[in-house]
Amino acid sequence: MNIKILYFFMVLLLLSCNKDAKHTEVASDNMANDIVKEEKQSIKELKEELKAKGYQTFDYIDEKTRDTIVMQQYFIAFLKRGNNRSQSKAEADSLQKLHLAHLGKMYEMGYADISGPFGDDGDIRGITIYNVPTLAMADSLANADPMVKSGRLEIEIHPWWAGKGLPLR
Known part of the structure; x- marks a missing residue:
């Protein structure tokens, strides 16, 4: 009887692994198709698209x-x-929550690619990299941060060049 139960669970395990493998294969095929679509855009097309949106390249x-x-x-x-x-601790905590929500919204809307604090207690508290076509737009978005509006943080913005689509390592 115990052997039959063991065989039953082994067959069940094999069937479930096969189902997962098929799901993984389909997901891998979909990811490969997405990568091929991204690679089909030529350098010329990418530059034209960015230029049409006002970006410098x-x-x-x-x-x-x-x-x-x-x-x-x-x-x-x-x-x-x-x-x-x-600010009191309660006010500072509230501002921090609003600050993080603002940065999250900037990321979700595609305006900010990366944000984060520095690991020391220096005067420069953190950075945000804005993916927008103009300094004026970056300045406006950065100054809309509740921490900046409150005066708890100040903004200093600089143009910065990076390879389009290159990953952070």
Whole structure:
């Protein structure tokens, strides 16, 4: 009797593994199709699309790979310690929640690609990299942050160039 139960569970396990393998295969095929679609956009098309949206770009040839790298202008906002740090702990905690919600919204809307605090207690508290076409737009979005509005943080923005689509490592 115990052997029959053991065989039953082994067959059940094999069937479930086969179902997972089929699901993984379908997911892998879908991901491969998405990658092929992304690769089909030529450098020329990418540059034209970015230019039409108002972005600044230039390109160069990577010496090792001989690939054309499209450089896009982003805007890096340094979030610096502000002059108004007199809020109560409850007010500061509330502002922090609003600040994180603002940064999350910027990411979800596609305006900010990366944000995060620095790991020390220096005057520069963190950064946000804005993926927008103009300094004025980055400045407006950064200054809409509740922490900035309260004076707890100040913004310093600089144009910053990075390879379009290159991953963070």
